[in-house]
Amino acid sequence: MPGLMSNLDIMKEADAFPYEDTEPEASKTLNKTLYTLVWKDGQPLGFMLDTVLKELLATPEKVRGPVLVDEAKRTVRAFELPTAEERTKLVAGLMAYWREHGTFDILRGWRDELWPVFGSDDEVLYSVERSGTGLLGLMRYGVHMTAYVKDPTASYGMKILVAQRAANKSTYPNMLDNSVAGGLMTGEDPFECIIREADEEANIPEELMRERAKFKGMVRYIYITDERAGGEAGQIYPEMQWVYDIEIPTDFTATPKDGEVAGFWLWTVDEVREKLAQGRFKPNCALILVDFFIRHNIITPENEPDYDQIVRRLHRRLPFPGPHQVGVPTT
Missing domain, CATH: 3.90.79.10 (Nucleoside Triphosphate Pyrophosphohydrolase)
Structure with missing residues (x-):
């Protein structure tokens, strides 16, 4: 049938997600649309679409905090406040802002559940509203x-x-x-x-x-x-x-x-x-x-x-x- x-x-x-060794053309094409969200030391945290990065940069800095973009490496650094609590609050404010302004449809499915973002194998850097994790490409x-x-x-x-x-x-x-x-x-x-x-x-x-x-x-x-x-x-x-x-x-x-x-x-x-x-x-x-x-x-x-x-x-x-x-x- x-x-x-x-x-x-x-x-x-x-x-x-295409494999670089077996699907090189598909991998290359997709990676042209992605930025890697990284932590201070360059540790990858997620794969962010360029469309999301555009909206992140268009959001007032008082809402989203400082954002550093390296176009050559296609990396993004964000939410780098001193404590996990401060980072979680910052990301929560960003997601609430996007939800209030109808920036992304995915946030209409708001769950009021916080999901962890790890900076090492056992350290939680901050937590993110469940419906917004995909916007940042997080685990x-x-x-x-x-x-x-x-x-x-x-x-x-x-x-x-x-x-x-x-x-x-x-x-x-x-x-x-x-x-x-x-x-x-x-x-x-x-x-x-x-x-x-x-x-x-x-x-x-x-x-x-x-x-x-x-x-x-x-x-x-x-x-x-x-x-x-x-x-x-x-x-x-x-x-x-x-x-x-x-x-x-x-x-x-x-x-x-x-x-x-x-x-x-x-x-x-x-x-x-x-x-x-x-x-x-x-x-x-x-x-x-x-x-x-x-x-x-x-x-x-x-x-x-x-x-x-x-x-x-x-x-x-x-x-x-x-x-x-x-x-x-x-x-």
Whole structure:
């Protein structure tokens, strides 16, 4: 059937930032539109579009603070106040100003959630309103969990819990997700975050989560937004996700709780793969499911000719500091 996505197509949609060694022309073209947001010592923090830099420079300096642009290196230095609290306040004022003036559509999805910006692997330089992180091209951190039940009558002996996003969500409405996911706020522990999200989205009890949810590693990729993300297309989203699995009891039924999920289904692996091929899943949720299938020996080097490329895109090397450079969490 024409138009179906391969596993590699699925990965390329989620990990869309071109690789310099294998996609040199696309990489060169994109980099002409980008500036690197750096810290004082030159440490990269994010990839900022030239259109965003233009608006940053057009914003009164009393709002955005001093900004230093090196056109030769295509770097930007900003928000370099003495303390994390002062930097966070400055960035918050900038985002509020842009929101008030309707500068960027993405800020209409304001979340009142602060996400961390790391200057080293464990130091938070400042925090940024969640909906504005993409404008600065900053690292984004989250948690994803795939729930499944054992079923010897189903293909591969399991069924997977799939969520459908609510029709009124500002991002990717009506698309499919893996079971539970959410963003990591400043200072939040990943495991505590997935417990919170499991309760809020699927009504999974904390006791069940602590007993059965298992950390399975990290994935790293760079997404480039389209209109489904609820704002300006083309924003750069470097992301790292802590990944969890949970085997849920056969008599447990997930139920929507906070309004972000329209409903849940238990689908066979073949049903999930069909929907993946049709492009029905939110791109990074599709990536999480490909990772799940690799870890459960459903996708293997023997049955997937693009296996090595897929694995590379699941664990992309990123130039930005943060916990993704350290290793796995202790929880």
